[in-house]
Amino acid sequence: MSNIEQKKVLIALDYDNESAALAFVSQLSPDECRLKVGKEMFTYFGPQFVKKLVDLGFDVFLDLKFHDIPNTVAKAVTAAAELGVWMVNVHASGGTEMMSKAKEALSKYGDKAPLLIAVTVLTSMDQAQLSKLGIDKTPQEQVLYLAKLAKESGLDGVVCSAQEAETLKAQLGNEFKLITPGIRPAGSDAGDQKRIMTPAKAIEAGSDYLVIGRPITKAEDPAKALRDINASIS
Numbered sequence: 001m002s003n004i005e006q007k008k009v010l011i012a013l014d015y016d017n018e019s020a021a022l023a024f025v026s027q028l029s030p031d032e033c034r035l036k037v038g039k040e041m042f043t044y045f046g047p048q049f050v051k052k053l054v055d056l057g058f059d060v061f062l063d064l065k066f067h068d069i070p071n072t073v074a075k076a077v078t079a080a081a082e083l084g085v086w087m088v089n090v091h092a093s094g095g096t097e098m099m100s101k102a103k104e105a106l107s108k109y110g111d112k113a114p115l116l117i118a119v120t121v122l123t124s125m126d127q128a129q130l131s132k133l134g135i136d137k138t139p140q141e142q143v144l145y146l147a148k149l150a151k152e153s154g155l156d157g158v159v160c161s162a163q164e165a166e167t168l169k170a171q172l173g174n175e176f177k178l179i180t181p182g183i184r185p186a187g188s189d190a191g192d193q194k195r196i197m198t199p200a201k202a203i204e205a206g207s208d209y210l211v212i213g214r215p216i217t218k219a220e221d222p223a224k225a226l227r228d229i230n231a232s233i234s
C-alpha cells in the first residue's frame with residue numbers, strides 16, 4: 001500500500017487527557033494516518049496541543065466547525081493557518097458570504113494554505129432530526145444542497161456521510177473532497193452516529209478521507225485497529 005492510500009484515515013483524537021493522547025500518537029507514524037483535533041481536545045489543551053502534533057510531522061485537521069459572522073470566521077481560519085494545520089472547517093449553514101470570506105482570507109498562504117471544507121449535515125443526524133429542525137428534505141438532499149453552496153463559495157470539499165458520497169462525487173466532481181465521519185468497521189458500535197458505513201464501502205462509494213475516532217481510540221490495541229482498517233481499504 002502506498003503512503004497516499006494509507007493516509008486516507010483521519011484519526012479523531014477525542015481524549016480528555018493529553019498524556020494519553022500523546023502516548024497513543026507516539027505509536028503512530030505520519031505516513032500511516034492524519035490526525036483530527038476537535039472541540040474537546042482544543043478546549044482542554046489549546047493551540048499548543050495542535051502545534052505539538054504539527055511539530056511531530058502529522059497533517060492535522062482542526063475540526064472546530066466555525067459558524068459565525070464572515071469577519072469572525074475569516075479571522076478564525078487565519079489563526080488556524082498560523083498553526084500550520086492541513087485542514088480546517090466551517091459550517092456550510094453559515095452561508096456563502098461567510099464561506100467565501102474564509103476562503104479569501106486563506107489565499108495569502110498560497111500553497112501552504114490549509115484545505116477549507118464545510119460541514120453539511122452532521123453524521124449523527126437522521127431524517128427525523130432534520131424534520132425537527134424544520135428542514136423538509138432528506139439528509140441526502142440537504143447535504144447536496146449545502147455541498148453545492150460550499151463548492152460555489154470556492155471551498156475544497158465538505159464533511160458528509162459516506163452514504164452521500166456517490167451522489168456528491170457524481171454531481172460535484174472528483175476534485176471536490178469528501179471527508180466522511182460515521183465510519184464503523186463491521187460489528188462495531190455505532191454510538192451516536194446515524195449515517196454510517198464501513199471503511200471499505202466508504203472508499204468504494206467515493207470518500208476521499210475517513211474520519212474515525214472510537215473504533216480506533218477505544219480499541220484494545222488502537223495501533224492494530226488502525227493497521228487493520230488501513231489493510232481493509234488498501
Ligand SMILES: O=c1ccn([C@@H]2O[C@H](COP(=O)(O)O)[C@@H](O)[C@H]2O)c(=O)[nH]1
Nearest residue numbers: 012038121122123181182211212213214
Ligand atoms: O458530521 C460530523 C462531523 C464531525 N464528526 C466528528 O468526527 C469524529 C467521529 O468520531 P467517532 O468516534 O468515529 O464517532 C468526532 O470527533 C466528531 O466530532 C462527526 O462525527 N460527524
